[in-house]
Amino acid sequence: MKLTIDHVRGIAVVRVAESRLMYPLLADFSAAVVSLVGAGTCNVIVDMAPVVYIDSATVGCLMDLYRQAAAAGGSLKLAGVQKRVQTMLTMTGAHNFIQLCADETTALAGFEA
Amino acid sequence: MRTIKTTTGAEIPLDGDLLAVLETLYREVTARKALDRSFEEMANEIAHVVDQMTREERDTYLQESLFLNSVTYENERLGSYIRKLAEENI
Numbered sequence: 001m002k003l004t005i006d007h008v009r010g011i012a013v014v015r016v017a018e019s020r021l022m023y024p025l026l027a028d029f030s031a032a033v034v035s036l037v038g039a040g041t042c043n044v045i046v047d048m049a050p051v052v053y054i055d056s057a058t059v060g061c062l063m064d065l066y067r068q069a070a071a072a073g074g075s076l077k078l079a080g081v082q083k084r085v086q087t088m089l090t091m092t093g094a095h096n097f098i099q100l101c102a103d104e105t106t107a108l109a110g111f112e113a
Numbered sequence: 114m115r116t117i118k119t120t121t122g123a124e125i126p127l128d129g130d131l132l133a134v135l136e137t138l139y140r141e142v143t144a145r146k147a148l149d150r151s152f153e154e155m156a157n158e159i160a161h162v163v164d165q166m167t168r169e170e171r172d173t174y175l176q177e178s179l180f181l182n183s184v185t186y187e188n189e190r191l192g193s194y195i196r197k198l199a200e201e202n203i
Contacts (some may be wrong), residue, residue, distance in 0.1 A: 022129070056181035063184065065189060088132060092181060093188035 001028035005036070011111050013104060016049040020081045023057040033065045033076070042074025045107040050081030059092045066098050075099070079107040117165040120158060123144065127170050131177045134162065 002017035015032060022056060033044055044065075045081075062078070069076040077099045081089065098108045101107035114122045119141045125134055142158050143150050163171060 053132070055129065056131070056177055056184055060184045063188070084132060092185045093192060094184070096188065096192055109151060 001025040003029060003032060006019050007041070008108060009015075009112070010040045010041070010046060011043045011098075011108060013045045013047060013108075016051055019050055021048075021051045021054045021058050022053070022055040026057060026061045028089070030061050030065065034068065037065075037068050039073050042069050043070035043111050044074065044076045045087070045101075045111075046071055046076065046102060047079045047104055048082070048085060051085055052082050053083050054088050056088075059088055059094050060079060062089075062098060063094055075100055075111070077103045077107045077110060115170075117162060120161050125162065127166070129173055129177065131174060131181060133172070138162070 002071075004015045004017065004084070006013045007098075014029075014031065014036070021029070033046070036044055062076070066076045078089075079101045080103050081100050086095070086100065089098070089100065099107075099110065101110060115127045117127060118124055119137060121141045123137055123141045125137050138155065139156060142155050146154070166174065
């Protein structure tokens with residue numbers, strides 16, 4: 001799976017570089033975020049701008065990661081969510097828990113407010 | 114990648130994208146009838162779609178559908194629990 005991780009003022013920004021985020025790719029993605037939370041970086045932004053489709057396993061994975069970040073005293077937000085991805089998140093109710101931000105700047109501002 | 118067709122001729126690629134199936138059903142059944150469709154019309158269209166799938170394809174979409182609904186159910190239960198806690202704390 002193609003992704004990069006940056007740190008901005010203590011917040012981890014995980015940039016997903018795949019157009020379809022689906023089950024076979026989730027292990028690497030999940031491991032990356034779990035590793036961040038385990039190392040003490042519990043405020044995480046996932047930049048989803050290149051992602052045009054996610055499957056149900058991905059929604060489940062994002063909910064797991066959200067719960068782990070929250071349990072560690074932090075939060076997980078999504079940035080740059082495309083329309084069909086947003087549809088999957090709203091259909092499953094995930095948007096009631098995971099904050100969807102227009103872009104990385106907005107997500108960062110939300111953490112720093 | 115295989116494609117199948119609705120009764121109206123719309124194509125659905127069978128690449129595991131469950132949302133594409135839902136969007137096509139909505140467009141070709143619900144929206145085409147200006148939201149005035151019966152449950153039987155949707156049931157018949159779903160049956161037509163499923164009939165064209167191989168057993169493997171049906172397994173794939175069933176698993177995807179079950180996972181989607183299980184996540185939805187979990188989130189609904191979690192939301193209810195949070196609302197209940199909020200009410201108890203008032």
